[in-house]
Amino acid sequence: METPEFIHVHVTIDDRDAAQGLLSKVVGERLAACGHLDGPITSTYWWEGNLETEEEFRLEFKTTSDLFDKLAARVTELHTYDEPQVIATPILKGSESYLQWIRDETSDARS
Numbered sequence: 490m491e492t493p494e495f496i497h498v499h500v501t502i503d504d505r506d507a508a509q510g511l512l513s514k515v516v517g518e519r520l521a522a523c524g525h526l527d528g529p530i531t532s533t534y535w536w537e538g539n540l541e542t543e544e545e546f547r548l549e550f551k552t553t554s555d556l557f558d559k560l561a562a563r564v565t566e567l568h569t570y571d572e573p574q575v576i577a578t579p580i581l582k583g584s585e586s587y588l589q590w591i592r593d594e595t596s597d598a599r600s
Contacts, residue, residue, distance in 0.1 A: 492554050493554060493579035493580060493581060494553055494554060494588075495551070495552070495553055495554070495579070495580035495583065495588055495591055496551075496552060496553070496554050496557060496577040496578065496579055496580060497549050497550065497551060497577065497578050497579075497580060498521065498549070498550040498552060498557065498560055498561070498564075498575065498576070498577050499547065499548070499549055499574065499575075499576050499577070499578065500547075500548040500549075500550070500564055500568075500573060500574060500575055501530075501532060501545040501546065501547050501548070501573075501574050502545060502546055502548070502568060502569065502570070502573070503543060503544065503545050503546070503569065503570075504546070504569065505526075505528070505529075505546055507568075507569055508526050508528075508546040508548055509526060510567070511548060511564065511567055511568070512524045512526050512548055514563065514567060515550055515560060515563060515564065516550070518563065518598065519594060519595050519596075519597045519598040520550075520552060520556055520559055520560040520563060520595065520598050521550035521551055521552040521556070521560060521595065522551050522552060522590060522591040522593075522594035522595050523550070523551050523594075524548055524549060524550040524551070525548070525549045526546060526547070526548055527546070527547050527549075528544075528545060528546035528547050529544040529545065529546060530544070530545055530546070530547055531543075531544060531545075532544075532545045551580070551591055552591065552595055553591065553592065553595055553599070554577070555599060556595055556598055556599065557577055559598065560575075561575040
């Protein structure tokens with residue numbers, strides 16, 4: 490399967506202020522053209538043998554596939570969790586002008 494040029498990167502975190510800070514850093518450093526913050530959401534997951542349920546906030550970034558590793562490293566560096574969720578899903582289609590905007594706004598991070 491061919492790697493898509495554009496991706497959404499999904500991150501969750503347990504604090505709204507930390508989420509806003511992460512959003513501002515990642516977009517401010519042009520690792521993503523934009524990001525969205527929503528929540529709170531309820532997450533249920535296994536951690537260290539226990540079933541946990543917590544309130545979290547969800548971040549979604551729009552970026553290019555070639556920036557995923559840099560973005561993931563920055564999120565991991567800034568995140569409060571031992572094992573943060575940093576996953577990507579492909580953007581298969583979009584208006585050419587919008588996709589070009591993503592390219593343009595993240596070009597400094599690829600230099």
